[in-house]
Amino acid sequence: MKSVDDFRLKLGDKEVVPIMVGGMGVDISTADLALEAARLGGIGHISDAMIKTVADRRYNTKYVREKLKLYKFNVANPDKSVVQFDLGKVAEATHLHVRGAMERKRGDGLVFINCMEKLTMNAPKETLQVRLKAALDAGIDGVTLAAGLHLGSFSLIEDHPRFRDVKLGIIVSSLRALQLFLKKSGRTQRLPDYVVVEGPLAGGHLGFGMDWAAYDLATIVAEIQLWMTENQLDIPLIPAGGIFTGSDATAFLESGCGAVQVATRFTVTRECGLPDDVKQHYFKASEDEIEVNQISPTGYPMRMLKSSPAIGAGIRPNCEAYGYLLDSKGRCQYIDAYNKTVAAHPDARRVSVREKTCLCTHMRNFDCWTCGHYTYRLKDTSNRLADGSYQLLTAEHVFHDYQYSKEGKVALPD
Numbered sequence: 170m171k172s173v174d175d176f177r178l179k180l181g182d183k184e185v186v187p188i189m190v191g192g193m194g195v196d197i198s199t200a201d202l203a204l205e206a207a208r209l210g211g212i213g214h215i216s217d218a219m220i221k222t223v224a225d226r227r228y229n230t231k232y233v234r235e236k237l238k239l240y241k242f243n244v245a246n247p248d249k250s251v252v253q254f255d256l257g258k259v260a261e262a263t264h265l266h267v268r269g270a271m272e273r274k275r276g277d278g279l280v281f282i283n284c285m286e287k288l289t290m291n292a293p294k295e296t297l298q299v300r301l302k303a304a305l306d307a308g309i310d311g312v313t314l315a316a317g318l319h320l321g322s323f324s325l326i327e328d329h330p331r332f333r334d335v336k337l338g339i340i341v342s343s344l345r346a347l348q349l350f351l352k353k354s355g356r357t358q359r360l361p362d363y364v365v366v367e368g369p370l371a372g373g374h375l376g377f378g379m380d381w382a383a384y385d386l387a388t389i390v391a392e393i394q395l396w397m398t399e400n401q402l403d404i405p406l407i408p409a410g411g412i413f414t415g416s417d418a419t420a421f422l423e424s425g426c427g428a429v430q431v432a433t434r435f436t437v438t439r440e441c442g443l444p445d446d447v448k449q450h451y452f453k454a455s456e457d458e459i460e461v462n463q464i465s466p467t468g469y470p471m472r473m474l475k476s477s478p479a480i481g482a483g484i485r486p487n488c489e490a491y492g493y494l495l496d497s498k499g500r501c502q503y504i505d506a507y508n509k510t511v512a513a514h515p516d517a518r519r520v521s522v523r524e525k526t527c528l529c530t531h532m533r534n535f536d537c538w539t540c541g542h543y544t545y546r547l548k549d550t551s552n553r554l555a556d557g558s559y560q561l562l563t564a565e566h567v568f569h570d571y572q573y574s575k576e577g578k579v580a581l582p583d
């Protein structure tokens with residue numbers, strides 16, 4: 170019987186352990202977590218979601234305060250089109266985050282950055298280009314283009330000197346999305362180096378509608394595999410979403426996949442950026458405490474713990490400080506939902522907005538508890554302590570459990 174360790178992912182001339190820890194914004198997949206995956210010979214992700222906020226937290230910069238100061242005059246205005254990101258500062262913050270991680274990298278693995286294109290930042294194309302170029306300049310090993318995949322993204326960086334040597338990957342949830350991307354990016358004569366196929370059990374935003382339960386990862390992967398063989402395309406496929414044990418991972422590798430992308434099991438590690446008390450909520454969650462809802466202003470369904478403080482909160486939009494989800498016209502679905510609720514309750518001192526949530530603020534404060542479907546199984550991966558809490562794991566422990574375990578077993582920590 171095989172384990173994940175019997176396989177290796179080949180990316181160009183590089184061979185790594187075929188375990189990729191997925192990107193988790195905002196700073197949930199920290200540099201520390203990504204660096205552990207790389208040290209152990211696999212691939213870790215940092216994320217560039219809300220990069221200025223992350224830089225302020227990690228590098229003592231004051232980007233958010235400065236932006237708020239600049240646009241404070243606009244706080245009560247529902248039209249946020251004047252609230253623009255300073256591209257130089259986006260580049261600077263990205264540089265700090267990526268350099269800071271890459272300088273600390275040890276071992277044979279790789280550190281990639283997860284770049285969610287749905288963070289349209291009031292100027293989708295310009296900000297995305299700056300984010301990507303700054304990450305390449307700062308020496309990132311690879312970029313995974315995620316949520317809201319922009320079909321022309323490769324062309325935004327095709328004149329960068331590292332365009333052909335950096336590893337570039339995309340996340341898709343259907344064969345059709347992959348076909349569209351390959352068609353559009355064909356002009357750059359550059360195929361993705363890997364394709365993450367994310368199924369409906371993943372955490373974060375889903376590439377499915379509210380009928381997500383009608384889909385199944387293995388079926389989507391098999392369909393894409395067949396199409397790639399028919400079209401003589403040799404790009405490693407990396408399934409993601411609900412791969413909970415080493416045996417789940419091994420089954421995908423035996424069927425010809427290049428690696429697996431996993432995240433949920435790492436949310437309860439010390440290196441994960443969630444506060445420790447939130448990690449305990451993840452450990453303790455039962456299946457019926459997890460839902461897929463539509464409160465993300467991105468328009469994509471998102472999986473969360475039902476007890477997430479972000480659900481039904483009613484804070485005033487914070488776009489002058491953050492504004493990562495503003496579209497090219499300075500709009501965000503939360504602004505509309507908030508104003509509608511306030512108009513319906515003119516005398517209320519506080520409102521509860523049910524329709525949408527202020528994702529920027531709640532992700533920044535770690536009170537949007539997005540999670541994978543199998544979060545309810547996390548309690549089986551650790552020891553319960555005398556006070557009723559669960560023992561936090563190390564990233565090394567979880568990584569090795571994926572790498573070596575067999576027969577559907579999950580190793581408990583010492």
Ligand SMILES: Cc1cc2nc3c(=O)[nH]c(=O)nc-3n(C[C@H](O)[C@H](O)[C@H](O)COP(=O)(O)O)c2cc1C
Binds near residue numbers: 218285410
């Ligand atoms: C807490 C959490 C946050 C996530 N955030 C992101 C994100 O910012 N960008 C992204 O592309 N995927 C995100 N994901 C998806 C993961 O990268 C990964 O593909 C998926 O969750 C793998 O499935 P698993 O969690 O069942 O192992 C997130 C997942 C979790 C659990």
